[in-house]
Amino acid sequence: MKNTRELILKTLAVTRQATINKLSDQLEINPITIRHHLLILEKGNLITSSEKRHGVGRPHLVYQLTNQGQEVVSESYLQLSDKLLSKIEQLYGPDELIAVMETVGKEEAHKHSLTLNAGLQEQMESFCDLLSEQGYQVEWVMKDGRVYIRNASCPYSQLKHAHPEICVLDRAFFSTILAKDLQLESELPYGDPACIYSYEV
Numbered sequence: 001m002k003n004t005r006e007l008i009l010k011t012l013a014v015t016r017q018a019t020i021n022k023l024s025d026q027l028e029i030n031p032i033t034i035r036h037h038l039l040i041l042e043k044g045n046l047i048t049s050s051e052k053r054h055g056v057g058r059p060h061l062v063y064q065l066t067n068q069g070q071e072v073v074s075e076s077y078l079q080l081s082d083k084l085l086s087k088i089e090q091l092y093g094p095d096e097l098i099a100v101m102e103t104v105g106k107e108e109a110h111k112h113s114l115t116l117n118a119g120l121q122e123q124m125e126s127f128c129d130l131l132s133e134q135g136y137q138v139e140w141v142m143k144d145g146r147v148y149i150r151n152a153s154c155p156y157s158q159l160k161h162a163h164p165e166i167c168v169l170d171r172a173f174f175s176t177i178l179a180k181d182l183q184l185e186s187e188l189p190y191g192d193p194a195c196i197y198s199y200e201v
Contacts, residue, residue, distance in 0.1 A: 017064035105172025
């Protein structure tokens with residue numbers, strides 16, 4: 001039973017998100033069994049679910065890892081990432097590490113496209129949908145002539161404590177996709193990974 005849940009977590013780490021039927025097909029396990037294990041994983045705060053519409057009909061439940069689930073799956077990767085970031089900073093200095101984070105964020109953004117000539121509502125909804133496909137949980141609101149973007153799913157939450165400069169990667173990623181100069185408004189205390197970015201309309 002435990003091995004099945006580990007397989008589900010590892011599959012979600014690769015696919016970012018999946019429905020029960022998709023997990024069932026990939027793992028070749030009965031959907032009823034998959035559902036049982038998903039309920040246990042969700043109760044343990046290792047995964048989260050949300051409704052997603054696919055044309056006409058009832059929306060599907062889509063599952064993805066929480067930050068806690070990501071940490072369980074990628075603990076060894078986090079240790080390696082921490083060592084790599086520390087070594088870059090040691091060899092080349094903090095400014096060069098920040099430059100690397102910014103470059104990586106921009107390069108990742110260029111792999112995706114967004115219709116920038118649409119209205120604000122359509123553009124931001126498309127932005128949120130695009131980031132959802134990448135495993136982010138993004139919300140946005142317009143207030144006093146600024147758009148505020150809240151990212152509640154940070155894959156680097158454990159790394160941020162020792163390497164806060166890694167937030168530059170997401171800022172560059174979001175800014176490049178939107179073709180806006182985003183400002184980091186606030187970074188909530190460690191334990192709540194949410195960050196808020198904004199730009200002037």
